[in-house]
Amino acid sequence: MSLASSTSEILAARTQMAMTLGFHIVLAAIGIGLPALTLLAEWRGHRTGDPVYRELARRWAKATGVLFAVGAVSGTVLSFEMGTLWPHFMAKFGQVFGAAFAMEGIAFFIEAIFIGIYLYGWDRLSSRAHLLTGIPIVVGGIASAFFVVTVNSWMNQPRGFRIDAHGNVTDVRPLAAMFNPATPPEAVHLILASFMVCGFTVASVYAVALLRGKRDAYHRRAFAIPFTFAAVTAPIQVIVGDWATRFVADNQPVKFAAMEGIERTQNGVPFRFGFLEIPNGLSLLLKFDPNARLRGLDSWPADLEPPKNVPHYAFDIMVTIGTGLVLLGAWALLSWWCRRDLPRSRWFLRAAALAGIGAVIAMEAGWTTTEVGRQPWIVYGVMRVDQAVNPGSGLTVGLYIVLVVYALLAAVTVTVLRRIARAPETAVGVATGGATDPDPGTGSGMDTETDPGPGAGAETETDTGPGAGAEADSADGREEARR
Numbered sequence: 001m002s003l004a005s006s007t008s009e010i011l012a013a014r015t016q017m018a019m020t021l022g023f024h025i026v027l028a029a030i031g032i033g034l035p036a037l038t039l040l041a042e043w044r045g046h047r048t049g050d051p052v053y054r055e056l057a058r059r060w061a062k063a064t065g066v067l068f069a070v071g072a073v074s075g076t077v078l079s080f081e082m083g084t085l086w087p088h089f090m091a092k093f094g095q096v097f098g099a100a101f102a103m104e105g106i107a108f109f110i111e112a113i114f115i116g117i118y119l120y121g122w123d124r125l126s127s128r129a130h131l132l133t134g135i136p137i138v139v140g141g142i143a144s145a146f147f148v149v150t151v152n153s154w155m156n157q158p159r160g161f162r163i164d165a166h167g168n169v170t171d172v173r174p175l176a177a178m179f180n181p182a183t184p185p186e187a188v189h190l191i192l193a194s195f196m197v198c199g200f201t202v203a204s205v206y207a208v209a210l211l212r213g214k215r216d217a218y219h220r221r222a223f224a225i226p227f228t229f230a231a232v233t234a235p236i237q238v239i240v241g242d243w244a245t246r247f248v249a250d251n252q253p254v255k256f257a258a259m260e261g262i263e264r265t266q267n268g269v270p271f272r273f274g275f276l277e278i279p280n281g282l283s284l285l286l287k288f289d290p291n292a293r294l295r296g297l298d299s300w301p302a303d304l305e306p307p308k309n310v311p312h313y314a315f316d317i318m319v320t321i322g323t324g325l326v327l328l329g330a331w332a333l334l335s336w337w338c339r340r341d342l343p344r345s346r347w348f349l350r351a352a353a354l355a356g357i358g359a360v361i362a363m364e365a366g367w368t369t370t371e372v373g374r375q376p377w378i379v380y381g382v383m384r385v386d387q388a389v390n391p392g393s394g395l396t397v398g399l400y401i402v403l404v405v406y407a408l409l410a411a412v413t414v415t416v417l418r419r420i421a422r423a424p425e426t427a428v429g430v431a432t433g434g435a436t437d438p439d440p441g442t443g444s445g446m447d448t449e450t451d452p453g454p455g456a457g458a459e460t461e462t463d464t465g466p467g468a469g470a471e472a473d474s475a476d477g478r479e480e481a482r483r
C-alpha cells in the first residue's frame, strides 16, 4: 500500500478534516437540537393558546432552515473530503460502512423535505397538522446523527468484515459494522451533546438579552425553554460520559491511558485532575479496587500510541465543562424548588450567557479526545492514518482554500442569523423588549436583589418558572400580544 509523501501532507489532511468537521459538528448539533426546541415551543403554544410560544417556534424554525442549509453545504464538503483526503480508506472499507452513509442520506432527505413543509406550512396548515409536520424533522435529525456516528464508532471498534491472506476485505456484514459495540455509548453521548450544545447556545443568546433588560414574557420564555431542555440533559450526559469512559478503558486501553495521562503501568493509579491528586483514586473509580493495575502508555510501542497531552487536556476540559453545566442546572433547579422560578441573579444570567460557548468547547474537546486518542489509527488496530491518506502533493494548498471558504461561510451564517434575531416579532409586539421592564436601559431590574421597583416584585409573583411558570406566564403573554 502506498504511503503519503510527507508528514506535512498528512498533517495538512488531518488539519483540514479536523477544521471542517469541527465547523460542521456545531451546525449538526444545533440542527439536531433546534427542531426539538421549536416543536416544544409550538406544542406549548398549541396547548396554551399563547402566541408568544408560536412566535418563538416561528423564529427558531427560520434559524433551523438557515443552519440546515449551511450544514448541508459543509456536510457535502466533508463527503468529498473522505474521498480526496483518505482515498485508500474509502477504497478498502467503503463497502463496510457505506450502508450507514446511505441511511444517513435517507434521514437527511426526510429532514429536508419536512423542514420545507414546516416552513411553508405556517398559516397554511391547521395548527395541529403543522405541529405534526415538525415530528419527522426531529426524528430525521436524530437518525442522521445516529447513522453518521455509527461510522465513527466503527472506526473505533471495527466489526463486520474479514481481511483475507492477500489483505482484501471479505465477508462484509454492514449491519454488524453499524451496530458495533462502540455505537451505543458514542451515539447516545453525541445526541445528548447536541441537545446540550443547542439548548445552552440558544439560552445564552436570550441570557444576554435578559441581562440587557429585555425582560418581557417573550424573552423570559425564550430563555427558559432551551435552558431547561439543556439543564435536564446535562446530568444524564455525565452518566453516559461515565459509560463511554468505562467502555474506552475496556476496549481502547491505549486511548484511556492517554486520556488519563497514565505514563507507566502500575497498581493503585492516582486520580489526577489539574493540581488535584487523589492516591489510588483512578484505580478505585474505574475498577472499584484501590490497588487495581492499569496499563500505562509504556506498554505500547511508541509508534502505536497517541500523542500524550492532547487527549488528556481535551478530556479534562470536556469533563470540567460538563460538571460546570450540571452545577448551573442545579442552581436553577434549587431556585425553582424554592420559589417556582429561575434564578434572577445577574451572576446566574452571566453564567448562562457563557454556558453556550462552554457547551460548544466541551463538544469540540470530546471530538478531539475521540479522534486524537485513536491515533495513529484511522481504523483502530487495522489501518493507520498514513496508509489511508492521499499520497499526492498539494494537500496543504487545499487546506488554505478550505480555511478561506469556511471563514466566509461562517461570516455569512452569523450575519443572516443576526438579521433573523433582530427582525421585529410579528405576533407579540415585544420588539422593544422593555414592555414589562421596570428599569429599561440598565437591565438592573433582572436582579431581584438589586431591583427594588414595584414592577419587579409583581413580575416575580406572576412568572413562576419554566414548567408551571410557563403556564402562569401565558396570561401575561396574551396581555402583551393584545398590546
Ligand code: HEM
Binding pocket: 156, 182, 185, 186, 187, 189, 190, 192, 193, 194, 196, 197, 237, 238, 240, 241, 242, 244, 245, 246, 248, 318, 319, 320, 321, 322, 323, 359, 360, 362, 363, 364, 365, 366, 367, 369, 370, 371, 373
Ligand atoms: C462530564 C462528563 C463527561 C464524560 C465523563 C465524557 C466522556 C467522554 C469520553 C470517554 C469520550 C470518548 C469516547 C470515545 O472515544 O469512544 C467522549 C467523547 C465525546 N464527548 Fe464527552 N464526556 C462528558 C461530557 C461531555 C459534554 C458535556 C459534551 C458536550 C456538550 C461531550 C461531548 C462529547 C463528544 C461530542 C464526544 C465525541 C463523540 C462521541 O464519543 O460520541 N461530552 N466523552
